[in-house]
Amino acid sequence: MKDKVLHKLNILADAAKYDVSCSSSGSSRSSKGGVGNAKSAGVCHAFTEDGRCISLLKILYTNYCIYDCAYCVNRQSNDKRRASFTPDELADLTINFYRRNYIEGLFLSSGVMRSPDYTMEQLNAVARKLRKEYRFNGYIHMKSIPGADPLLVHEAGLLADRLSVNIEIPTEIQLQVLAPEKDFFSVFTPMNQISLGVMESKAERRKSRKAPRFVPAGQSTQLIVGASPETDYTILKLASGLYHQQRLKRVYYSGFVPVNQHDNRLPVIQKPPLVRENRLYQADWLMRFYHFSYDEILDEQNTQLDEHMDPKLAWALRNPHFFPIDLDRASYETILRVPGIGVRSAKIIVANRQYGRITFSHLKRMGVALNRAKYFILCRELPAATTAFYPEQIRRRLVKGSQDAGRQLSLKFEV
Amino acid sequence: MQLTNNPCIYTFNGSFEGFLTVVFRAFDDKRMPESIVSRAAQAQLPLGEMVHVETCNDQAARVCAGIVERSDQRNLRLFHVAFLAESAETNMLLWRYLQHLFRDNCREYYRNMLDEEVYALIQTARQVRREAHRFQGFVRFQRTRDNMYVAAIDPDHNVLKLLSAHFRSRFPDRHWLVYDTRRQYGIYYDKKSVQEVRMEAKPFNLNTGYIQKQARSMDEDYYRTLWQHYYDAINIAERKNHRQMRGSMPRRYWKYLPERSGK
Numbered sequence: 001m002k003d004k005v006l007h008k009l010n011i012l013a014d015a016a017k018y019d020v021s022c023s024s025s026g027s028s029r030s031s032k033g034g035v036g037n038a039k040s041a042g043v044c045h046a047f048t049e050d051g052r053c054i055s056l057l058k059i060l061y062t063n064y065c066i067y068d069c070a071y072c073v074n075r076q077s078n079d080k081r082r083a084s085f086t087p088d089e090l091a092d093l094t095i096n097f098y099r100r101n102y103i104e105g106l107f108l109s110s111g112v113m114r115s116p117d118y119t120m121e122q123l124n125a126v127a128r129k130l131r132k133e134y135r136f137n138g139y140i141h142m143k144s145i146p147g148a149d150p151l152l153v154h155e156a157g158l159l160a161d162r163l164s165v166n167i168e169i170p171t172e173i174q175l176q177v178l179a180p181e182k183d184f185f186s187v188f189t190p191m192n193q194i195s196l197g198v199m200e201s202k203a204e205r206r207k208s209r210k211a212p213r214f215v216p217a218g219q220s221t222q223l224i225v226g227a228s229p230e231t232d233y234t235i236l237k238l239a240s241g242l243y244h245q246q247r248l249k250r251v252y253y254s255g256f257v258p259v260n261q262h263d264n265r266l267p268v269i270q271k272p273p274l275v276r277e278n279r280l281y282q283a284d285w286l287m288r289f290y291h292f293s294y295d296e297i298l299d300e301q302n303t304q305l306d307e308h309m310d311p312k313l314a315w316a317l318r319n320p321h322f323f324p325i326d327l328d329r330a331s332y333e334t335i336l337r338v339p340g341i342g343v344r345s346a347k348i349i350v351a352n353r354q355y356g357r358i359t360f361s362h363l364k365r366m367g368v369a370l371n372r373a374k375y376f377i378l379c380r381e382l383p384a385a386t387t388a389f390y391p392e393q394i395r396r397r398l399v400k401g402s403q404d405a406g407r408q409l410s411l412k413f414e415v
Numbered sequence: 416m417q418l419t420n421n422p423c424i425y426t427f428n429g430s431f432e433g434f435l436t437v438v439f440r441a442f443d444d445k446r447m448p449e450s451i452v453s454r455a456a457q458a459q460l461p462l463g464e465m466v467h468v469e470t471c472n473d474q475a476a477r478v479c480a481g482i483v484e485r486s487d488q489r490n491l492r493l494f495h496v497a498f499l500a501e502s503a504e505t506n507m508l509l510w511r512y513l514q515h516l517f518r519d520n521c522r523e524y525y526r527n528m529l530d531e532e533v534y535a536l537i538q539t540a541r542q543v544r545r546e547a548h549r550f551q552g553f554v555r556f557q558r559t560r561d562n563m564y565v566a567a568i569d570p571d572h573n574v575l576k577l578l579s580a581h582f583r584s585r586f587p588d589r590h591w592l593v594y595d596t597r598r599q600y601g602i603y604y605d606k607k608s609v610q611e612v613r614m615e616a617k618p619f620n621l622n623t624g625y626i627q628k629q630a631r632s633m634d635e636d637y638y639r640t641l642w643q644h645y646y647d648a649i650n651i652a653e654r655k656n657h658r659q660m661r662g663s664m665p666r667r668y669w670k671y672l673p674e675r676s677g678k
Contacts, residue, residue: 002637009641013648030584037585044663045552046674048650051659055552058649096638097645099564099586100556257653272653348528355527362529 005093008083015063015074016109018259019166020222020252024055024104024139027161027217034135036098036105038161038217043104056107056141057097061085061122065111069179070266071168071227073259074111084113087125094126095134105139105161106130116147124152127159139217144194146186153190154214157197162217162249165191170235174228178265194219195246218249225280226256226273227266231303233294236283240294243287253280279305286312289343290336308399313339316376317391324389326378327358340373372398422449423464429453431498434506435475437468438513451506478513485516486525497540499573505539512536546570547577553668554578554593557625557639558632564591567624567671575602579609596621624671639673646674 025042044053060074062084068076085093094106108126112119123142130136141162144153157163165187169175172184194215201214221242223235239251255277258269283305286292290312297311298304306314316323316339325338327349335346345366349358360381364370375394425441425448427433434451441448449463482491494512497505511532515524528534556564564586568575575595579602582591587606594601596619603612618626625631669675 006641006644010644010648013645017649017651031587035586035588039581041548043548043552046646046672047660047664048646049657049660050651050654051656051663052651052654053663054646054649057645093641096634097642099558099589100638100642101552101554101566102642104552255654257651274654352526352528355529358529365531365534366528 005089008085008089009059009093011081011083012060012063012085013058015080015111016058016060016107018073018254018257019058019107019109020052020254021141021164021220021250022053022055022058022107023220023250024141025217026249027139029137029139029161029216031137034137035095036136036138038105038137038139045101045103055104056139057094057103057105058107059085059090059109061090061108061110061119061126062113063111064113066114067112067179067181069168069182070260070263071178071224071256075260078260085126087122087129090126091129091134094130095136098136098138103138105141107141109143110145112145112147116145117149117152120145120148120152120156124155124159127156131159141217144190146182146190148190150190150193153193154197157194157215158212160215162219163190163194163215164220164222165194166222167238168222168224169228170223170230170238171228174230178228191219191221191246195248198247218247220248220250220252222252222254224256225253225277226269231298232276232280232283232305233298233300233303235280236287236294236298239284240287251284253277253284275307276305279307279311283311286315291333309395310339312337313372313398317395320389320391323376324378325376328353338373338376340369340371340376342367422447423466424448424450424452426452426454426465426467428470429455429501430470431495432472432475433468433470434498434509435478436471438510439471439474439478440466440468441510442517448507448510450503451510452503453501481517482513490525493537493540496543496577497536499543499576500539501573505536508532508536508539543572543574544577546572547574549668550574550578551581553664553672554582555624555672556591558635559626559630560632562589562632564589565618565626566591566593567596567619568593569597569668569671570595571667573598575600575611578602579604583609594619596624622670623673623676643674 023042024038025040027038028040029038031037042055044055046054048054062082063074063080064082064084065072065074065076074080090106090108094103097103098105106126108123110119110123113122123145127140127142130140139162140160141164142156142160144156144163144165146165153163167187169178175182175184197214198218201211204211205213223238225235235253242248242251255272255274256267256269257272258266262268283297286297287294292315296315305311316337322337325334327335332346332350335341335349336343341349345363345368348366352358360370360379363373375389423446425437427437433453437448437451454467479491482494494509498509512525524530525533528537550568550570554566554568556566558564573595575593578593582593583604586604590603590605592601592603592612594614600611600613602609618630620626664675669678
């Protein structure tokens, strides 16, 4: 019996690993009368050798699947070991991991077994057991299975903290090529239902505290990058729409990892496009925390993010008229636009400039990347010649030595 | 207030109240501390005149009240958190900070992050909070035969105090213990309140953090094995990035993490 669970765990964790979402933030629940709570800040419990955080027990209910999507490791035509949990096994596993503080909660996804309704019902059974029998108040993220009955999606929304429906392929034409059984309709129907449900529940809860919470941590989705020929511009435009219209909390970008025997619908690649994925996340951050809109980051003419520099620097170099910025006077939003200055340092600058003039040593202490920022700010400590703004020159200085392959996250900048 | 020029090294029992008592005494004696160290750490000190200060809760409370009066509650909290870094440098930083606050009576001083020392203090508090936040994740409980959950930790800073509210609200329905093996004390929750405890016997293996086999519940090794397997299975080998993993989960924390032990 115990060996059986270990066997299933090995198969179904392995099969779940390509879903990148793991965040446990944005919800808050108290342990009232049971075990566990959800913290709005989220907690990472471990980090795997690929550098990703383990916050939730990320696992599939089953890796049997009636679909045959080209990019998916669990597609029907793959000759793989298959397994399914039972709701009892999964609830027991979750609660015992949780009690040992291995995890922050459960992230339950699944292949589609028999039908979308049947699968969704199994996922709900796990969550119901945890919430009702174990009185578990930790974090639960569930996949809403495309095509499942709206009533089942609604029940899932009442049990889970977060629901997600993965779009995977950013345009419908490409989705139809790679996943013939899917279309945008089956993805966007539950997504819209959830976003509507979240809005309604918020309105209800404003009237009465007793109104039930529906998906309190909001919904998220995932886009696979590099499996199909979409440009970064298309991807960011889609993401921006998802943030504004469907009010998604997060869009995840997953660099395509070829997991299947070659399929001529998919590109042949040596390594997953990790740099591109990282640039998309940086652009996503600009949209969510830095008040950038997608069409400032890229446009119809510039459709790909520059792999050699971060998108904020690229924007700055395309918009020399915006600079230099006077840190003693400029607004918070303006200061946020300076390459090398982040949200935290921008806030410190605005809150503290009343006490004196901001100098280089202050900026350095705050963690500002001066090697980049110095070209874009007005500063009395620098000779005027240094601050004259020549984008080409700055580009050459900052991007030189960036071909340091192998390191995905930090480009080396020349000081 | 003018402090006379005959410095000495103050020692105290290592507690926050003890430290505040030192502050009270130093002001009272009009002496400038050369260093303020806990008695446990004094062995590594240079020579100098040493004065040991017995903790006085009343005096400590008066210093606390003074801090709140001259700044605010949040600042007292910041001060306490930074103190948990337990370093002699931080202690002196705190001392000079209090001098500004009390002697110079500059009310805005503590908000000014452009000041090097204020910033250093805020940074120190940040580091302590960061480690406390990390340990909300890195604590690994083991279930004992009598259904208690126990864990060993060995953090750089004295973060136990910052963890108790978190675990208390998360696991209100079980007895649990988190034990700091370096500082040799723990926080124990008995379903009513959290108390600090010291243990004579050493229940944890100092290399692995495990409790003895006969103390573990029957299912403990089973779930630990499942967790170790899960940790390996969820990794994507094609995306290996050891550097990033070590940045987020530094090697010094691995010894009590069953998923990293032996790696």
